[in-house]
Amino acid sequence: MMYLAYQTQADLMEPIRFGAKMARRMLDSPFMGLLGGNSGIRHLSAAYEMVERAALSHARLPFHIDTTTVGNREVEVVEENVCRLPFGTLLHFKKDVDVPQPRVLVVAPLSGHFATLLVGTVRTLLPDHDVYITDWHNARDVSLDEGPFAFDDYVEHVIKFLEFMGPGSHLLAVCQPCVQALVAAAVMAQEDNPAQPRSMTLMAGPIDCRINPTKVNELATSKPISWFERNLIATVPPGFAGSGRKVYPGFVQLSAFVSMNLGRHMKAHFELYENLAAGELEKAETTKVFYDEYFAVLDLAAEFYLETVQYVFQEYRLPKGELTYRGNPIDFKAIRRTALLTVEGERDDICSIGQTVAAQDICSSLRPHRKRHHMQAGVGHYGVFSGRKWAGQVYPLVRNHILASD
Known part of the structure; x- marks a missing residue:
């Protein structure tokens, strides 16, 4: 209802x-x-x-990345759907360049927003890398005939995308999918998959939510998983391709995000009205572009949402060594050839300091020179992967990490 x-x-x-x-x-x-x-x-x-x-919008907006600068020349960028799976498409930002560049798979969050939330991340990566991104589908648009989409299915999508890209690729995960990206790398290492990534960058992700719990973590542990299923899961109504599918609606997730900073969002909209009324259209356009993306929401398959809450935020299966893939134990010590970089933000109130760097201890077989951590001063959650400090201070470290591993 x-x-x-x-x-x-x-x-x-x-x-x-x-x-x-x-x-x-x-x-x-x-x-x-x-x-x-x-x-x-x-x-x-x-x-x-x-x-x-x-x-609200329920369709992905264009990335609007038409060109980028490679070296001293401007080159055209074309979005290509190169591998389509039931719940996600591998999107390639194709460029006409003379020299091969490191292939990077950006794993976008599946947490109520489309992959375009990372447009700033992609735009910064493009001059130096051959960039791909996980373009997750809105679950309300996926027919029931495609079956469920759970935690392991997300990991499988990441593995299949890396296999499509081929050996020698690099993995960069932002926020929630840091867990699934780490699992994918471990599973591929266990199987000696030739497409296992050369490097892995985990940015502001909930690897171990027992460390410095945030309000998000406290909310997840304040109720049993049955409460989340009863109160937050809905059925897609008639009129959509996914009619009858159980989902965690994007509009519910957006409401939770907005409520965390309600005063800031109200102030932004009041200022938008004032800018429009005063004819300050450039200022107004900046705000409109942000909220056009922020208010574009997608629904999550119920299985994926509930298992993520339970496995990652309630039971801490990854850091406790209890997480499985397709029913089999995961050996993170198998990761020996994938160099690791973890990045955290000093003021992150969604994924606090300590939660992402925990991956360093979990990947215990990696030699010290294959592991690096960076804590970015003065930024919150989004500042880790977007904005001025991302482009000027975090990205150079990511670029060097990939280059050293390529």
Whole structure:
């Protein structure tokens, strides 16, 4: 009923948003401009635009990366879907370059947002690397005929993507999938898979949530897993390809994210209204671009969500050595050839200091010179993989780590 109620409300709001859009276009027309930029009209137009924007999107936006600079020349970037699996597509940012570059698989989080949340990460990597990314599908658009998508299925997708890319690739995981990326590397090492990555970069991921628990960790342990299943899992209503599938809705996850920093989001939208009303369109555009992406949400398959909460955040199976893959024990000591870099943010309130660096001890067979850790001062969670300090201070370390392992 939860999902049906949400969708009904969204459908009822659609004509209201459409009406606001038409009204705003009329107020922004050249005819109204003859009135000399009346302040009242600008405020009314801004109000209509805020109503127009009061909606979530459930489709991935384009990355909008058309070019990048390689060496001293600008080259075209083309998005290619090179390997499609039921719940995710391997997306390649193809460039026409003269010299082969290290192939890097960016493993995007599956936590309510699309892979475009990492557009800044990809944009920074592109000049020096041949970049691929896991483009996860919205579970509400995946037919029940494709079966379930659980924790092990996520790991299998990562392994299959690395196999498609071929031997010599590198792995970079951001946030939640650091666990699955580490598992994938261990499973491939155990099987002596020729496509096991040469290097692995784990950024702000919950490897060991027992260390310095955050509000996110405390929420996960405050209720039994049965509570999460009863209260947060919904059924996709009719009208979608995945009708009948059990999911953790993206709109629920977004509500949780927003509530953690409600004051900041309210302030941002108030400032957006003021910028629109004042005609400061450049400032307004920056805010709109951010929230266009932030309010684009996807649903998670219920199996994956519940198992991730249980295995990673409640039972700590990875650091306790109790995690399995397809029913078989995982030997992380098998990782001997994949160099490891872990990165954390000083002010990260989602994945705190100590949780990611724990991977260093888990990969105990790696020689010391094959392991490195970096704590980035002055950044929160998103600053680890996006923004000025990511590009200027964290990325050079990632680039050198990959280059030294290539």
